[in-house]
Amino acid sequence: MRPMIRLRYLPDLTATDRSSVGDFLRQETVGGALALIAAVVAVAWANTPWSASYADLRHVQAGPLTLEQWAADGALTIFFFVAGLELKREFVVGSLSRITDAVVPVVAAVCGVAVPALIYTAVNLAHPDGRPGGWAIPSATDIAFALAVLAVVGSALPPQLRAFLLTLAVVDDLIVIVIIATFYSSSLHLVPLAVAGAGMVVWWLLQHFRIQLWLVHIAVAVVTWWFMHESGVHATIAGVALGLLTRVRRDPGEAVSPAAFLEHQLHPVSAAFAVPVFAFMSAGVAVSGGASLTADPVVIGIVLGLVLGKPVGVFGGSWLLCRLTRADIDDDVRWRDVAAVAVLAGVGFTVSLLVSELSFSGAEREAAKTAVLVASTVAALLASVLLGLRSRAHRASAPTA
Template sequence: MSATPPQQRRHLFGRGSWPEVSRIGDILRTETVGGALLLAAAVVALVWANSPWSSGYQDLVAVRVGPLTLAQWAADALLAIFFFVAGLELKREFVAGDLRDPRRAVLPVAAAVGGMALPALIYVAVNGGMAGGALRGWAVPTATDIAFALAVLAVVSTHLPAALRTFLLTLAVVDDLLAILIIAVFYTSSLSLLPLVAALVPLGLFAVLVQRRVRSWWLLLPVAAATWALVHASGVHATVAGVLLGFMVPVIHRGPGEGPGLAEHFEHRWRPVSAGFAVPVFAFFAAGVSVAGAGGIGETLRDPVTIGIVLGLVAGKCAGVLGSTWLVQRFTRATLGAGVSWWDVFGLALLAGIGFTVSLLIGELAFGAGSTKDEHARIGILAGSLIAALLATVVLRTRNRHYRRIRAEEERDADGDGIPDVWDDDTVRP
């Protein structure tokens, strides 16, 4: 069999189209700011929970407003906003983004699947013989926190090329979808069919309204809240309601004079709320673990739950993403894009090991909020994410000068038309 001519070979991490790259750039800027707020909220909670005034933090977490505590409102209601935005982004990617093309989707999908499967296997291998329900935490190290990862990129001042940033975001989108399925299937302890079936009524009404391009918040918000309340009452985690509502929103606008699709409109409205408020507030209530209260740092670090999570995030995520990418390259005989090396893929694979928001949520669902294993899981998540972030920083910083040169080429706009010159030529394809 003859070798594939170089000009016909498919490139991994190709540049893609300018509209898609521009849209993703806007998303990444919002997520980077949100990631900085998330880091700040987590640090404040961790310091407060281990200070002489820790009782004040615990009292605040336990404050009850209506049927739920503040911590429960943050996990069940505020994270529903986060998953609503994730649902919008998922539908946008599958309908009009990179994931609509199977040839472009295979890489981030394979990387996300490998990056979730291997951490789970490592956790199970470490905790396989343990009693006390330790195996329930198998999914904790499987999630990637895109906001946290982008905050690390902002701190290290890396000029990561557009193709690699797009890959990181798309991988995280697929990761979110798989995490949603895991939560819905494996962490629904009891199910009430009547509220679940009843939730279809406001969900269907919401779908009808958005299909008719209704944007009035005073009409949509009560319907969405009713859907959330009924899903919550059914025993399915209420964040699933956010995803279902996001899936209902149409992506494609009907005519050239109508402006952006409704999904894009809602995403612009709600992504800042999610990244700038909902996720940081959840991090504040979820990250405040007392090391002394968890049995001491020695006991915590010896717990197989902690060890499995750290190994899963640092080694499992990296090996899963990197190995899956190599397999895609091997079996499709594609080549890496211009200026991209396997060191760059290695750095991104390490960065994918930063698990936070969804990992903390799964830890609470697996072990019960406030339990000893939940506290050990939170410490494992924080430690594993920190180690992954530091290792990724070392790898990516060594390539920063190379990235700076590539980004300068990507952003050069000699003709002043607002589109960088590398995207002016319509013959450029990934």
């Protein structure tokens, strides 16, 4: 009989994978730090005697949108466009192109989205004042913050864990993007949606026929974004769609693919501008309410979803799949390492704040944002401790030169 072949969970990375993950980590570390600074400034400003000026700034009209809307619908579209490019790269030539490598982080991401949503829904259905409409708020993992924390405190961890977190966060983004498009779009306007769809077709044709007129690409992107906004579908979906329609494979004699070129050019813009601007415009909530907040089912559901549901979903999904299939964890990785990374997945922040804005208004929105900030902070601190301990353990067990 032929010996049974067991799949390897978190296999050793190739040289190309190591380079790609390393470059992405370095960029996200800077972006996460800038977004954190922007969020701290916003929260501090919103809780000073000059908080009214912060609110006035967010509502300044700049053309067809306010500054707050430009941040959520405009700047964040750049972030989602880069996410779309990264998704396309992962699907075509990255870790998601290899089914055996992708299956565990994909299952972990799905469970990491489902368990927090179920916890939030259960809490809010059981409470007479519950608002289950915000079920998707604790489902997101903030890729920039999570990777930034991992880079700072987990330097001695096996590189497979970084690839796992990156793949997990990328798939998480895709799932939440689909949720936003499906459940959090306003009433559809078919004519603008058709124009946006036509813009996507034109973008694909430009890619297919290798037309490298970047001014035309920019014009098509802007038209597609605007009409997607006018259609009632959240404008960031246009960014994801155009990213997924961008060509990833290089032609013979081509130095880089269009996707690689655009990601190289726009990732610094996304990390250093788009995400920090959104964080600044969105995170400024007045922290008040005290006991009333701790009894709010929305707050309880979000905090439990991110701090408890995320690690249970990510770790539980990974562990169960390995127990029920022929998958084995890599020899360099321990399940305690995976558990620490699963806790880190509870850092929601950017996309959770976006879903909070789409789910609620007024005081409910502010309570949801406060819960996201508190839960993400708790998850980041817990993960920092756990990852630091695991990093020291790996450093101590490493062979000396």
